[in-house]
Amino acid sequence: MKKLMLLSVVGMLILTSCVSKKEFMALETKHKATQDLLNSATVKLNKCLSDEAASAARLEELKNRLADMKSSNQALIENTKDMTVLTTQGAKNVEKSLESLKEKDLKISRLQDALSKKDSVTLALVTSLKKAVGIDDPDIEINVEKGVVFISIADKLLFQSGSYNVTTKAKDVLAKVAKVIKSKPDFEAMIEGHTDSRSYSKGVLIDNWDLSVKRSTSIIRVLQELGVNPGQLIAAGRSSYVPLADNDTAENRAKNRRTRVVVLPKIDQFYEMIEEEMKNLSAEK
Known part of the structure; x- marks a missing residue:
């Protein structure tokens, strides 16, 4: 081993002795430059790897971040679509509501027109009755209650006390009433009998209910004889339960004994008039 190392040293001395010092310095300088370049390239390479x-x-x-933005953008698009649908639906709902309000306003207007027509007919009827019957007789009263026309005739003009037979004088008054009823074939006339509170019983009539209804039917028969269509007539009795005054004096009891002729439009025809207005409304849509 020592021999081998010795030979190596000798070899190096021989080689060194073969190269001039100048050439050796040049090689050494070149080697150093190469090493510097290698080191610089290594630094740059490491920097590039780090940057990469x-x-x-x-x-x-x-x-x-791009994936998140795409997701958010898609969500916004979907929300915008939903908002557009909601906004469009809301606009349609508002439009429908406005149309509904317009329709209701028009229906109310139609009903008001129908009621106005009825009121006009009622006013004309009152005028006709007052002209035909006369307004100077204190025992005959013509009025309007809640849109209904009625004639109130005192008991003494129609019947004897405690009787349901119509007097001859009463027929003159009823002839005038019959004339007006006949002129209004689209109306009905309800003959409504009223009594005072004193108990009544005679023959087959056992109380004031019987008496009030019997007086009503007696007047209806007279009106029918005077040419009134019986289909327009309605018999009704109220006994003593709708008084005009307390039954505490003879005068007040006389007020309560009366017959009312209630003239009113036929209910079915009134509704037909309203239905006709509704049909006109539908046709105009």
Whole structure:
């Protein structure tokens, strides 16, 4: 081993002795420059590798952010579509509500027109009755209650006390009433009998209910004889339960004994008039 090392040293001395010092210095300088270049290239390479890793990480981050942005953008698009649908539906609902309000206003207007027509007919009827019957007789009263026309005739003009037979004088008054009823074939006339509170019983009549209804039917028969269509007539009795005054004096009891002729439009025809207005409304849509 020592021999081998000795031979190596000798060899190096021989080789060194073979190269001039100048050439050796030149080679050494060149070697140093090469080493410097290698070191510089190594530093640059390491920097490039580091930059590449940083760029890759940045790229991955940007990709993730882009994916998040795409997701958010899609969600916004979907929300916008939903909002558009809601806004459109809301506009349609508002439009329908406005149309509904217009329709209701028009229906109310139609009903008001129908009621106005009825009121006009009622006013004309009152005028006709007052002209035909006369308004100077204190025992005959013509009025309107809640849109209904009625004639109230005192008991003494129609019947003897405690009787349901119509007097001859009463027929003159009823002839005038019959004339008006006949002129209004689209109306009905309800003959409504009223008594005072004193108990009554005679023959087959056992109380004031019987008496009030019997007086009503007696007047109806007279009106029918005078040419009134019986289909327009309604018999009714109220006994003593709708008084005009307390039954504490003879005068007040006389007020309560009366017959009312209630003239009113036929209910079915009134509704037909309203239905006709509704049909006109539907046809105009």
